[in-house]
Each structure stands twice: as structure tokens, then as C-alpha cells.
Amino acid sequence: MLLIRQLIQLLADFEGEISIEGHTDNMPINTARFPSYRELSSARAISVLKFLEQDGIAANRMRAIGYAETRPLQDNDSEPGRAANRRVELILREP
Numbered sequence: 001m002l003l004i005r006q007l008i009q010l011l012a013d014f015e016g017e018i019s020i021e022g023h024t025d026n027m028p029i030n031t032a033r034f035p036s037y038r039e040l041s042s043a044r045a046i047s048v049l050k051f052l053e054q055d056g057i058a059a060n061r062m063r064a065i066g067y068a069e070t071r072p073l074q075d076n077d078s079e080p081g082r083a084a085n086r087r088v089e090l091i092l093r094e095p
Contacts, residue, residue: 004048007090008055018052018062019091020045025082026069042066048088 022044024037034040045064053059074081
């Protein structure tokens with residue numbers, strides 16, 4: 001969360017909406033906490049939303065979205081590719 005902490009002032013000054021989008025790789029998952037990619041990607045986005053809210057970003061300006069494995073940046077056939085696909089993106093939308 002160190003990188004996100006560095007963005008707090010920029011996000012506080014921004015007046016538009018912030019979409020927090022969670023993503024996963026396509027490796028099989030089925031745990032009690034995360035029975036699917038959808039829950040895992042959503043949990044990633046929600047954890048960032050909570051972090052930002054605790055640092056003063058208004059909740060009504062943010063939304064959390066879980067895309068699971070549906071929007072990969074790289075091929076999932078290698079560990080570096082899968083690592084790149086496990087991410088959270090912040091999308092800033094102008095008012």
C-alpha cells in the first residue's frame with residue numbers, strides 16, 4: 001500500500017470519480033475465503049477502497065469493481081505474465 005499512500009494527495013485533489021478495479025491471473029483458485037476469481041479480484045479492489053477511505057478519500061467518489069481473469073495485460077503462460085495480471089488499477093474519471 002506504500003505506492004497508493006504516495007497517491008493520496010493527488011486523489012484528494014482530484015474532483016472526479018475513482019474506479020478501483022481488481023484483476024487476477026487465470027490460475028485455479030477455490031478456497032474458503034475466495035471460491036472464485038470474482039471474489040478475489042473484488043476483495044483486492046475493496047481493500048484498496050477501504051485504505052483510501054481511511055486516508056480521507058470520500059467513499060461516494062469511489063467504486064470497487066472485480067474483473068477476475070477477464071482482462072489480462074499479459075499472457076498467463078509464464079510467471080511474469082501472471083504476476084502482471086494480478087493487479088489493482090485506479091481509473092480516474094473527470095467530473
